[in-house]
Every structure is written in C-alpha cells, then in structure tokens.
Amino acid sequence: MSIGLLMGRFEPLHLGHLQDINIAAGRCDTLHIIVTPSEHQYHTQTLQDKARWVQVACEYFDFIKVHTSDSLELPVTGDYVQGDLPDESMIQQVLAKVATDSADADVITFIKKDTDGKSALVTNEYDKLDIGANPILYFDKLAPSAKSDHVQTVCIVGGESSGKTTLVHKLANHYGATVALEMGRLYTHSDLGGTEVGLQYVDYTAIAVNHARAILDAKKHATAPIVLVDTDFVTTQAFCEEYEGRTHPVVTALADEMCMDHTIYLDNNVKWVADGMRRLGSQKQRSQFATRLLTVLERHGISPYMIDDDDYHQRYLQAVRYIDDHVLRLTHDSVQ
Known part of the structure; x- marks a missing residue:
C-alpha cells in the first residue's frame, strides 16, 4: 500500500x-x-x-x-x-x-x-x-x-428610470458576465400580477431573500471575473422607506452581510420613461428619492462611483472605464 x-x-x-x-x-x-x-x-x-x-x-x-x-x-x-x-x-x-x-x-x-x-x-x-x-x-x-470566491460584484444603482437595467445588460454583453436581475421588478411580475398596487411591507423579505439567492447563483456560475448586479439591497431599503415609511430589518441585514464589491451610481438626469410600474416620475419625486438613496448608501458605508453624464452611451463608456481601471485593473481603453 x-x-x-x-x-x-x-x-x-x-x-x-x-x-x-x-x-x-x-x-x-x-x-x-x-x-x-x-x-x-x-x-x-x-x-x-x-x-x-x-x-x-x-x-x-x-x-x-x-x-x-x-x-x-x-x-x-x-x-x-x-x-x-x-x-x-x-x-x-x-x-x-x-x-x-x-x-x-x-x-x-x-x-x-x-x-x-x-x-x-x-x-x-x-x-x-x-x-x-x-x-x-x-x-x-x-x-x-474557487471562482465564486474571487469574482467581483459590480452593482448598478440609481433611482427609477435612470437606465440601470439597460446598462447592466450592455456591460454583461461587453464582459461576457452573468447577471443578477432586479428582484423587485421580477417579484412584481411573478407575485403581484405585474403592478405594484398590491406591494406592501411584508413583500420586502421575499424580494431581498430572492435577490440574495440570485446574486449567489450568478457568482457560482460566473463566466467572467465580474458579476453584474441590477440594484442592491440598499436601493431596496430606500424604496421600502419611501413607500412604507420604515426600514426593513431583513433588508438591512443583507445590505450589511452581502455588500457589493463595487457600486456605480447613475444620476437621475436622463429622460423619464413610463413603463406602467414606475411611480416616482415627477422631478420633485426623483430628486427626493435620489437624496434618500444617497443617504441610505452613506448609512451603510458605501461610497459609489458617480456617473452623471446625461448621454446613455457616455454613461456606458464611463462604466466600462471604471470597471477596466478599478475592478479588472486593465491598462487598455478599447471602447469608444
């Protein structure tokens, strides 16, 4: 032997x-x-x-x-x-x-x-x-x-109709990366009949837990060094505070325990696009929510990379440059 x-x-x-x-x-x-x-x-x-x-x-x-x-x-x-x-x-x-x-x-x-x-x-x-x-x-x-413990999560946050989901999918195509989709939107279609008329405080537990599972699954099956996350727990918390008037302990716990590696914030300075679900469409509402979101980000010790260009393509280019320079630490600039 x-x-x-x-x-x-x-x-x-x-x-x-x-x-x-x-x-x-x-x-x-x-x-x-x-x-x-x-x-x-x-x-x-x-x-x-x-x-x-x-x-x-x-x-x-x-x-x-x-x-x-x-x-x-x-x-x-x-x-x-x-x-x-x-x-x-x-x-x-x-x-x-x-x-x-x-x-x-x-x-x-x-x-x-x-x-x-x-x-x-x-x-x-x-x-x-x-x-x-x-x-x-x-x-x-x-x-x-070993890959899931080394992949970097890059989260795109911002108010309603700030172009988060479109940018996430553009970046996923650019890097060949897996995506954790915005769970609030998915939950609205899967459990609320496609509108937020029935959304209430108790729903935020399921939204946050399902989002956590989606992020872990995207990391487990990562096809690139980064995983793109559409909206984080902090944003979910900000919406909960905006709509329900109080914080949610489950969302708070996940925001602290599953903090993203990198967060990119999109300013609400692009055109509002109504899709039948969004509610915060007036300039006052958008500004108010942006202030709330930045406050909750600060509360959780998150300092996002800010993108405030009002041109969608320039936003995409800025995001690529940030990821290349600060996440992947590449030295080339191949996108124009």
Missing part, C-alpha cells in the same frame, strides 16, 4: 494545482491533501474556504482525503509548489493523524521539482504565472470551485 502527502496553501486553487493532484493521486493508493495557512495578508479567504475548493474539486474521488492543519490540530505550514515543506518530524506527526495504518506503507511526500522520481511533480505552465497575486487577471485559470 502507498500513501501520498500533498501539502499546500492553494492560494487560490487553480488548474495547475488540479493537474498536480491528478498526477499525485495516480502515484499512490490514497492521497492525503493537507491545506496549510496563508503566508500573505492580502489573501482574505479562510483555511476552510481553501479546503472547500479542494474538497469540491475532489468530491468524486474516494481515494483522495482533504484535511486542514487546524483539523489535524498540528502547526503544519509549507507549500509543495514552493518546496518549503515541514521537517521529517512534522511529516511523521501528520502521517500519524491521517493514516493509522502507515507503518508498513510506502509514503510519498510530493514536491514541485523538475527531477525524476515518484515524489516529484514537474513544473507546468501555471507555475510560471503569478495567479495568487492577481486572481482576477487569471480568472480563467482558477479551479471552478
């Missing part, structure tokens, strides 16, 4: 790691993967996050067992890619924890090394990329199980 040990930080888990896991698993009967702590403060994911990525990727392989240094209650550090594995004493302690029948086993501790031998995992194309320092740039190289 042969036992393999693969100790790594997996920050983040990428396709190169998965190739190494496949190769290592093919060289032993049982492969034990030990996920070790981060050595960089800029990595915000927890040890459990990293273990989940690996576990999900290896879910259907009963010959692969995933552990964390915490679950073993051992101060295991090091990373097989960097070649800085723990000393022999610690390796023996790990073995004693993960494989009680290791006394007569052939033990292989895998390491990244361009040499022959069962323990050597030869350098692949992914090792030459600084994926850990910029996972957004290398989003297509990430393991599918």
